[in-house]
Amino acid sequence: MFRWLFLFVSVGAVCPWGATAQTGPTTLVVVESRGAERPSEAGDLGLRAEAQLRLRGVALVSLSEERRSSGQAAGQTYDDPAAALTELQRINGLSLRAIAIGDPEASTARLAEADALVLSDLDLITRPEAGPSAVIDACLLRARFQLSQSEEDAAREGLGACRRSVPTALPTTQIHPPNIRELLAAVDATFTAQSTGRLDVEADTEGCTVRVNGAAVGRTPARSLRLPHGDYRVQVECDGEAGAVHRVNISGEPTLLRVDASLQDAAYSQPCIGLHYRDSAVTSETARRHALSLARVAGASRVLIVRYDQAAGPAGLHLLAAATGHELGSGTLAAGANDVALGEALLELGDFVQPLTVAETSATQPVQDADVDDAPPSAARRITGFTLLGLGAAGLITGAITLAGVSDAGDDYAIAEPNDFDFGEREDLMNQAASFSLIASGVGGALGAVGTALIIPSNTDTPLWAWIAGGVGVAALGGGIGILAAAPSCTESAAPNRSERDDCASAASSQALGALLAGTGLPLLTAPLMYLLTGSGPDESAAQLHLHLGRDHAELTLQGHL
Secondary structure, three states: OOOOOOEEEOOOOOOOOOOOOOOOOOEEEEEEEEOOOOOHHHHHHHHHHHHHHHHOOOOEOOOOHHHHHHOOOOOOOOOOHHHHHHHHHHHHHHHHHHHHOOOHHHHHHHHHHHHHHHHHHHHHHOOOOOHHHHHHHHHHHHHHHHHHOOOHHHHHHHHHHHHHHOOOOOOOHHHOOHHHHHHHHHHHHHHHHOOEEEEEEEEOOOOOEEEEOOEEEEEOOEEEEEEEOEEEEEEEEOOOOOOOEEEEEEOOOOEEEEEOHHHHHHEEOOOOOEEEEOOOOOOHHHHHHHHHHHHHHHOOOEEEEEEEEOOOEEEEEEEEEOOOOOEEEEEEOOOOOOHHHHHHHHHOOOOOOOOOOHHHHOOOOOOOOOOEEEOOOOHHHHHHHHHHHHHHHHHHHHHHHHHHHHHHHHHHHHHOOOOOOOHHHHHHHHHHHHHHHHHHHHHHHHHHHHHHHHHOOOOOOOOHHHHHHHHHHHHHHHHHHHHHHHOOOOOOOOOOOHHHHHHHHHHHHHHHHHHHHHHHHHHHHHHHHHHHHHOOOOOOOOOEEEEEEOOOOEEEEEEOOO
């Protein structure tokens, strides 16, 4: 049931399988196979490849021997939720008895057992309906013992940490005295007042169960889950089996967890790390992407993919740079090849020991399907966006200020007569004021739209304020276009009469006003459009805005499927 032993970490890649930390380049060996049943020869081949690389001084990221034989997930004591819950309930009973009779030594020992079990098997214990209550009971028993030892601060701190693990659990009230229940109520009041962050969980399959610290909280796509700031263990289960544990940190910024259910279904960890696809139609590119995901999570520099052909035996070897997917070498291995031939074939792929070159670590191939994405744009992009937004606002304000000047200049022009000595000067002043106002409003609106697009976070639903801004933007943009279309025409003549001069003055004012309204509406309308275009996340199906600045040019492009 719990064949998925890989732990996904949101901040920094680490090896969760107990391998010794390496300071130099490391390699992860991944065996790939296909067929209705996973061939045992594939696992044997993976172990042989690892052995040959170790003999040649290659640092590997792999399972420890202890966990290869036990088959347990990292740190896990039980593999059955009911058994883990029963054990915790048994320990809670012993703790309660020891505390009640005033035996500090026994109390300390039993509480330590409960702490260790919750720490290792929290995701299992909280699966049954009674699980969260057993966890909070264990925490309250510890708090009761700490209060008896005059350790009130430690009791409060411990209950606060416990609440983060089981935020909605109800204790078994009859086993806890009133002062303990009051302490929990006080901690809960503080916990409720804490700042929360947003978590969105998506999977390539809809309707999968989403669990946070073992407790079911919804189904994919799960939107706008609110959690207090801190670290959580999230699982996505699409076939009834326990999913991989994804460790995510919730902060003030929205966080998106994207889970590849097909990777979870294919990956295994015994006797070696591998990918087995029951569907033979799965492409090699999909398997390559999955192998790179495993390597990035493990913190490996390189990933060696050993493709096992069940019909013809070992078939393909591929060495990739884990960070970029850049292929460092490839080769084939004949069926029935011995260990010497395997070792020689591996070394022909390239150097496993030397650090990767700049070209290999900065290849243009994107890393796909990162497990956790933060929705907000980068700091540099935000700075650029707010700068452009400020310049746009300045342009629109300038357009609004000069609008009054256009009206005054138009009035002066309309009342003048063609034979007046300053008639031409008044006409030029009106036209110049109108042109300046139009340019300021147009440039301001364009800069504001680009700035808005750069600061809008991706991977989130369109918020209410964006819809309101969009509605105002549509009204302003439509009104501006309507005013421009309805503006009277200005007939040019050497000696225009009063009616013609009024039309020209009105046209100048209408052009300035229409440009100001349209320029104001453009950035407002950009907000909901960018949420809609980029809401699916930075993948190949989403629209993405790219800003390229050069010494003598600036380029703004929108890429993706609209």
